[in-house]
Amino acid sequence: MMSTCEGPKGPSAAGTRAKYIKIQRGDAVIILIRQLATVFLLLLVCAEAYPNVSTKDDLHAISQQLGSVKLRALPPVVAQLENSGEAALPLLEALLNGGLFTRKSDKRVLIGLRQGDGRYLFSDAITAEILPQVSKSQMKKIVINNRLRGQIRDIIAKVTLTSVETNIRTRAIKNMFNKMTGENILLLRQAREAETEVALITLIDLALAVYDLTNATAKQTRLESLDLMAVSLEPLVFNTLAALLALDPEGNPLETDPEVRAKAQKIYTSMEEEIRFYERLEQFFYGLSLGSVLLLIATGLAITFGVMGVINMAHGELIMIGAYTTYVVQLLMPNNLEYSILVAIPMAFLMSGFVGILIQCSVIRFLHGRPLETLLATFGISLILQQAVRSIFSPLNRQIISPSWLSGSLEINAVFSLTYNRLFILIFALLVFACLQLILKKTSLGLHVRAVSQNRGMAKAMGIRTEWVDAMTFGLGSGIAGIAGVALSQLTNVGPNLGQAYLIDSFMVVVFGGVGNLWGTLVGSFTLGVANKFLEPVTGAVLANIIVLVSIILFIQKRPRGLFPQKGRAAE
């Protein structure tokens, strides 16, 4: 707003001075007064009319240009929007999010909002008038690139530095971290005066401190800046310190002041240590997270393979069915995508459990006690299921929309953040595990399952319907595989081959943890997860997998029954 109004003032003031020198004194005073009056009037007009008429006209003209010029010519057009201040925000945001369109017929610029059903609702970019009859086929999207996105974000940051919403202000300040120009620093200093939020004041102070450290000359200011920077873990601070401590080509330090250098060195070292600590912590979390995925996919197998002794090669496909159930549920409730996953969890359990029971009753039941034939039969089933999915859903991967509450990350500090989806899956895996323990230990079904797995003949003699218990157990194991599928749909592709990729991992965990022992599965999966993640940075992902596999083979040679072998007569 300011710069437009300053426009007319500058040149006319200069002009006044030029005339003042040329013309006689007496006339000059009159001319001067007249000129000043014009400037004053102009300023008044500017202040009055600006927000009402000219902004909208300006915006309209600029938006019209946005729609008509080529991508290469867009940056100067977008730059003009900065002058319109907050009025330009809707336009900028729409452009940034790919929601700005031009109508092919009359080049009118409209904002399109994607609705739940995939259709777009268009409104005028300037007047916000809603135009329900316009459809997307009449429109052409205004395409932008990364450079423009950066430019738009910078403009938004400048404009929203004084926004009323705290999180918008935070984003604006963080954005300025990347561009410490004199102009931005000036804006930040102004914002600092008006800011009331303590956290944001600290953030602004930090940015100003970094700027002062590199640009100020007074030693005291710089030392104070270092004090401010000492408490932060921002990469910006770390990089600034690293640059400050760097040596020139001859090996002499770039920073000439020894006191500043010593202090910076001290902060740098302690910061480095702290960052390293958080890196370890982060790695450990990654390990736990990988472990939780392993736990989810292996728990189902721990029941069918561990407790029942059935080698189920179709376990991976039961996971896949769970993932596809998530997809179908999502299709069925297009208006509640955010919560469809919550519905998908029980649905996937039922669906996979049902398929599991079907497999048990139609095939595995007849192959009892013949492990090799079971293996071959279930392998065949896995191929049939894969091809069935290919025929029904096509061989292409299906798209699962992640709900927004499962996207993004929880920032604990500048170098340590946990992604929400992984965090939820970790909690979810432990929850599923706890529920399963409860079922096995506290319900009559659990009692029967344990009885049948320990001594089938005796259980039968005691009046337990072993066939029914078998079917239920297999259904339970398969259902949990289905739930694992829901979790995996948030992490990876949903396609016909989803299950294959996880089959080997799940067998590995169950064998490593000890067949027949659920706690073994828990410990086994987290051990493998953490080991894998600590190896990965050192050896690379490919070698890490190999090392883990070889270690398991060696371990099994030493302890054939895994970490926690079953003891007693049941194990014989």
Place this chain on the structure above:
Amino acid sequence: MKCITLIKSSAGVLCLLLSLSSVAAETIKVGVLHSLSGTMAISETTLKDTVLMMIEEQNKNGGLLGKKLEAVVVDPASNWPLFAEKTRELLTKEKVDVIFGCWTSVSRKSVLPVIEELNGLLFYPVQYEGEESSKNVFYTGASPNQQAIPAVDYFMNEIGVERWVLAGTDYVYPRTTNKILEAYLLANGVAKTDIMINYTPFGHSDWQGIVADVKKFGSTGKKTGVVSTINGDANVPFYKELGNQGISAEDIPVVAFSVGEEELSGLDTKPLVGHLAAWNYFQSVESAENEAFIKQWKKFIKDKKRVTNDPMEATYIGFKMWAKAVEKAGTTDVDTVEQAMIGITTPNLTGGVAVMNKNHHLSKPVLIGEIQDDGQIATVWETNGTVMGDAWSNFLTSSKDLISDWTAPISCGNYNTKTAKCSGQNF
């Protein structure tokens, strides 16, 4: 799978017998060697359909040399040795005149000895790592200098990237491409410490640690970019992780060589917006040819939502060129068609004209595009004119003196310009 294959192939044989009895020797046989099951089915099924569509169109226009074209479809089931067996079957039993097929480099390498032994003709439609030239193969996909090098140039000159992450799946295409790119970057004055190379297994899904490493590598204040040769499936969790860890395309842009419209149609594109892809074709390019092609494809596949992609255009160009060469040669004899192919031109779908060069590679324009939220890729940069495919990279010491020229007097796939000798090996 075996069982299904058996049924399929026996059905194929049955059809063949029937057709033999009615229209004996009246057709030109076109072999289609794309996986219809297994891991690669996701990408290759589309190319099978593309070939079938082209054949249908050609037959509607009267066939070739007065004969109808007949497709012989086999399923190598994403099984690399089976590719060789199926090629042998196509050439000896079915006696096809030409084969359109393969996707992964390892499947092409498996087919090579067979196709050279039996003197067949293969059109390979996918971008690949180069360092190969066979008399019996026409490469209509991009070689590294038609995709990887221009993408790196774009990063260097337009975005100003100074630190490089070369991330790839652990197999022959990414390894060779990254070797070429590393040599190219070093030659352009990038320090070795500013290059990070990372390989992951096929279908890798746990990217937390690697993405965190990339984030750390990119937080030194220098502009960082990722050049991704990550294979199809592993891309989804990779981009998801990037999004979740808060890395946007403006902070650390990723340019991918294996992510096209088809791969994008299977995933939520929100976290991908602004990341880049380098290809010779995007569906979003506006031209009359492209519009007609998309319309034809949607009609043929009976699905309005299906997309087109770069390997489809490569298949399209390959097929058109082969048809022209057969007409020019007046026969389907492999040696005659092979010579007739060189110099054949056909319009690109993106405008301009593709030319088949002496080294069996095409001259094509290179496009760099940014991924949009609707799963399409919008062009943000393109080369001036076409780039000629280079069989042997100039940036590797082992191949910088080699050229490929299948016309007389050289007639050699790897002719050493320094020693003026042709190495005995054909590819």
